Amino acid sequence: MKNYQKYSKGYFMPPEIDLEWAKKDAPDKAPVWCSVDMRDGNQALIIPMNLDEKLEFYKMLLKVGFKEIEVGFPAASETEYEFLRRLVEDDLIPDDVTIQVLTQAREHIIRKTFEALKGVKNAIVHVYNSTSVAQREQVFRKSKEEIKQIAVEGAKLLKELTEEAGENYRFEYSPESFTGTEPEYALEVCNAVLDVWQPTADRKAIINLPVTVEMSMPHVYAMQIAYMNKHLKYRDNVVLSLHPHNDRGCGVADTEMGLLAGADRVEGTLFGNGERTGNVDIVTVGMNMFALGVDPGLDFSNMSDLVDTYERLTRMQVSYRQPYAGKLVFAAFSGSHQDAIAKGMKWKDEKNPDKWTLPYLYIDPQDVGREYDGDVIRINSQSGKGGVGFIMEQKYGIDMPKKMREDFGYCVKSVSDHKHKELMPDEIYQIFQHEYVNVAEPYELVDFLLKKEPDGTRSGTVDIKINGQPETFVAKGNGRLDAVSNALQKNLGITYKDLTYSEHALEIGQHSRAIAYIGIKDEAGTIHWGAGMDTDIITASIQALFSAINRMQAGK
16 A cells, blocks of 8 residues: 555644643543534434434433534524424423534624524524635635634624624634644634633633544644643633544544543534544443443433434444444353353452442443343353353353353354354253253153151152153162162163252242252263253252253263
8 A cells, every 4th residue: 555655644733742631540520512413413314314303313312411412504404494493483492401503604604593593592603614724725725814814703793693682692613624723823713713702601602623534643632632721711711622523533532532631521423423434422432431430421321222213313323333332342252251251240249249340341231221141141152151151040040050051051052053143042041941951851750759768768669751661660769869860770771970969949939940950970971961840849850860861861
């Protein structure tokens, strides 16, 4: 790829380098969030949302908790003009929510914007013009002074029309393509705008520094923000805002570093939808804060519904690996990952129930509405005993012995590999039932009658079927299970040793079932496992023995 030689850095380092912000390890509070889904996001869709879809999306943003929402460019689009008027006329703007509208710094566009705002109680009028070297030279062909004058005249008109309307609208200015603008020149333009607006503590102005095209590594953007933060006039009465795009795939990093460098506010979209490679993903930035123990002030606790609504209204798809929101972001298919997660869950319950420090799971999936057995531990041919055992215990209450988990894990892996598919929990349970529980071929338990002898041993009979034919054997042993085991080995001509046994209840109550697990070792040293289920634990244990013997006979 020799064409790299035609590219050069299109950004500028600030004249002062301040790295104090880099000493911080996390933000101490959430920024003001402004959703631009209705404008940046909508204009980037193949099929923009219609009026009803925009209304539903808007209500979803309110439910998530956004207090500032950019509803569009009402002077440039009839649909966006009608949408804003619908919000006003149907009284759909809560008193604590501020509507933001966008306008170029051009007189006729600004005037039409104010017409659309009639009746809005709380509004931000966002005016912009492009300031970058490329835009100045190639598009507008104007000098620095002429470009600055466009911004100043726009700022004056905003102030004039607001006063004429008797409103208390707030103002926002963006030096569009800030990332391709000399920082000292961007500062000069922004300060000239602020001199017009004269912001106060009860009516702060917003200076928004957009990454219109992402050109630099994130730390450069943060240094540019730090420079502006230090030198903006009226700083105590200015809300310093970020609007990162994602051309280099670093939108989230730009935002996080920009916040550390002094920014107060973030404009972005849900899941990063926007022009080219998108805007910054507010879901990711907010959840990153959440994972650091900082309240993001937005509610993403029902992520699946949020994704479903978003995909339906925008006709876009959230990637399966999209941070926090994708269908597979918590999924662990790897056996070693599953084993670590399962052990971590037990450790958490026993040692540290109030803190989340699990291996491989950055946050608790339940905090975004996901479940452990359906969204985290997923079973395919790459999975292992830990994941299979976790699903069986969490979903069905089946707590197999450790060695049996390993045996069952290989059984499940084989089925998944053969079918070349992921196995759902109910499929795994059916494999367990079919392969291990109450296996009745070739030997089937029919009944048993054992009584306690004076010496403490048990004796009696055990009725079975061999390939469907009834047989009755005399049984004697130290206990009921031992007696049946002795009878089977003696009469069937089979041999095994080192019987391993465990049991537990499956439910609690008068008619609850019990499950027993038995492992037997054949003459070659291979362990064969079986399980038995019954409302009577003794019957369950004997059924488990039959299952183990039958599986041994089948070479399983």
